[in-house]
Amino acid sequence: MKLAYAICGSFCTHDKALNVLGLLAEKHSITPIFSEITAVTDTRFGTAIVLSRKVGEICREKIISSIMEAEEKITKGKYDALIVAPCTGNTLAKIANGITDSTVTMCVKAQLRNRLPVIIGLATNDGLSANLFNIAMTLEKKNIYFVPFGQDNAVEKPTSLVCDFDKIESTFESAVQSKQLHPLLS
Numbered sequence: 001m002k003l004a005y006a007i008c009g010s011f012c013t014h015d016k017a018l019n020v021l022g023l024l025a026e027k028h029s030i031t032p033i034f035s036e037i038t039a040v041t042d043t044r045f046g047t048a049i050v051l052s053r054k055v056g057e058i059c060r061e062k063i064i065s066s067i068m069e070a071e072e073k074i075t076k077g078k079y080d081a082l083i084v085a086p087c088t089g090n091t092l093a094k095i096a097n098g099i100t101d102s103t104v105t106m107c108v109k110a111q112l113r114n115r116l117p118v119i120i121g122l123a124t125n126d127g128l129s130a131n132l133f134n135i136a137m138t139l140e141k142k143n144i145y146f147v148p149f150g151q152d153n154a155v156e157k158p159t160s161l162v163c164d165f166d167k168i169e170s171t172f173e174s175a176v177q178s179k180q181l182h183p184l185l186s
Helices: 011-025 036-040 048-059 067-077 089-096 103-113 132-139 165-175
Strands: 002-007 029-034 081-087 118-124 144-146 149-151 161-163
Touching (some): 002 011, 002 048, 002 103, 011 029, 011 048, 029 036, 029 103, 081 103, 081 161, 089 103, 089 132, 132 144, 161 165
Parallel strands (some): 118 144
Antiparallel strands (some): 118 161
16 A cells, blocks of 8 residues: 655654554555654754654655645645654644644645545643644544544643554554544543
8 A cells, every 4th residue: 555654743752653664664655754843853862864864764765844745745646544643732733723834734634635544643742631622623524533542641741642553553454444443542
């Protein structure tokens, strides 16, 4: 299958995303996408250059990192699915409200315009606070499927939600059959 895989901020989950990306790349052709922040930000979890190199080695395809590239390639690409993981609360809020002002949200818009699945792998510190409403709104949207998620550290970060990265592939497999993987809450 032909997949697009978008990586947003949530830098602490990038290693998990890369593991999934590697497994998916063994079976599928993958076009990588970076949010603007991911493309340029160095953090204590790694540098943007090293992340770009790793993703390039896994996917062997140029990373989409601009709205113009996203609109052109994803709209015409007819991807079987778009996976956004990690999907930050900021990106989710934009998706929920139809705001297309970033590379990743343009990819989502283009994929939905083609009536093809978008898989969301949440990683947000405000999932049970400011972004709870956006999660609820997005759950109701056609062709959007969520990777099962839960609290990652309920004591120290009581509003934080993170997807189960090990369930991205099974969520994708269900989504291409127009089904949401359950249970949704892990």
